Amino acid sequence: MTDRILVFNPRSGDGKRSACARAIAEERGYDVRESREKGDTLELAREAAREGASVIAAAGGDGTLNEVVRGVDAEGGLDETTLGVVPCGTGNDFADNVGVRGVEHAFDVLKNGRRRGLDLGSVRWTAEESADSLAGTPARPFLNSCACGLTAEASAGATREAKRRLGVLAYVLSTLQRTRTFQGLQLDVRAGPQNDPVWTGEALMLLVGNGRRFPGERMRQANMEDGLLNVVVVRNRPALNYLTEGAADRLLRRGASHLTRLKVDHLEVDASVPRQFSLDGEFVEGRHLRADARPGAVRFAVGEGYDPSPVDPTRPGRPDDA
Numbered sequence: 001m002t003d004r005i006l007v008f009n010p011r012s013g014d015g016k017r018s019a020c021a022r023a024i025a026e027e028r029g030y031d032v033r034e035s036r037e038k039g040d041t042l043e044l045a046r047e048a049a050r051e052g053a054s055v056i057a058a059a060g061g062d063g064t065l066n067e068v069v070r071g072v073d074a075e076g077g078l079d080e081t082t083l084g085v086v087p088c089g090t091g092n093d094f095a096d097n098v099g100v101r102g103v104e105h106a107f108d109v110l111k112n113g114r115r116r117g118l119d120l121g122s123v124r125w126t127a128e129e130s131a132d133s134l135a136g137t138p139a140r141p142f143l144n145s146c147a148c149g150l151t152a153e154a155s156a157g158a159t160r161e162a163k164r165r166l167g168v169l170a171y172v173l174s175t176l177q178r179t180r181t182f183q184g185l186q187l188d189v190r191a192g193p194q195n196d197p198v199w200t201g202e203a204l205m206l207l208v209g210n211g212r213r214f215p216g217e218r219m220r221q222a223n224m225e226d227g228l229l230n231v232v233v234v235r236n237r238p239a240l241n242y243l244t245e246g247a248a249d250r251l252l253r254r255g256a257s258h259l260t261r262l263k264v265d266h267l268e269v270d271a272s273v274p275r276q277f278s279l280d281g282e283f284v285e286g287r288h289l290r291a292d293a294r295p296g297a298v299r300f301a302v303g304e305g306y307d308p309s310p311v312d313p314t315r316p317g318r319p320d321d322a
């Protein structure tokens with residue numbers, strides 16, 4: 001009996017890294033719990049937390065890790081458990097953000113890596129016309145990002161089959177296809193303790209990041225221990241042809257007037273009609289959404305490359321500023 005449990009999604013990514021992760025986990029004495037169908041990883045993580053495991057690691061992509069965090073959180077186990085990630089998905093953004101470089105390295109990090117208290121994002125949403133029902137809806141945590149608009153709707157269109165065949169290119173392909181039919185998002189955004197209005201208009205996308213930095217930001221890794229969410233709203237620019245060379249640079253360049261950036265601990269978003277939101281790559285439909293930071297909510301095993309307070313290289317000596 002071991003109290004180090006690996007919650008394992010055999011369907012993540014192209015399957016090759018998962019097979020390798022399983023072999024290493026068994027060799028190193030982990031109790032491997034394999035999911036059999038969608039949603040199973042959440043239940044397996046709940047079970048592991050109820051059993052009082054001291055380490056619970058997720059082998060999969062960001063979606064699997066999200067379910068593991070949700071499962072442990074649902075059992076109130078985040079304070080007692082160290083979480084970790086073994087990157088076996090297609091994109092593995094979060095693993096990258098915490099300095100985990102590959103499958104074997106992930107097991108070294110679980111054994112010897114620093115334990116850091118990382119923030120979580122927490123979201124409530126409703127697809128109903130009135131926002132009144134929000135208070136009664138359960139909050140769902142996210143570790144990496146919450147997004148809506150073009151990127152979210154495009155990644156919803158990247159099928160598991162395409163991801164297996166094409167890897168991250170499946171997302172690129174899906175974005176190119178989606179740009180032709182994308183309808184701008186009519187959004188009202190309020191933020192901060194006083195819920196001040198910060199943005200109204202037609203957006204191309206709204207990105208709320210915890211572990212990840214977004215358009216025009218030069219550092220790859222966000223500050224995950226500052227108790228704040230990184231928010232970027234990109235105004236819709238229907239005239240821009242996304243298929244032309246340099247379009248992405250023009251859209252995302254630092255200081256561009258169509259980008260609004262905020263760092264806040266609380267955000268409220270109202271869309272004119274229900275739209276798809278991605279939470280760590282898993283999709284929900286919502287019209288009203290509230291996001292809050294939960295400072296230091298998870299104890300996570302991080303690699304040597306993880307930087308608790310990243311410095312923007314364009315501003316030497318200054319800590320991470322919005």
Ligand SMILES: Nc1ncnc2c1ncn2[C@@H]1O[C@H](COP(=O)(O)OP(=O)(O)OP(=O)(O)O)[C@@H](O)[C@H]1O
Pocket residue numbers: 009010011012013014035036037038039040041060061062063064065067088089090091092093163281282
């Ligand atoms: N055995 C399983 N069969 C099918 N789906 C599963 C299984 N176990 C977990 N899932 C589902 O897989 C999704 C998570 O996939 P995950 O994000 O880890 O992989 P990915 O899509 O390959 O990677 P990425 O997020 O990096 O693109 C979750 O919705 C989860 O419920």
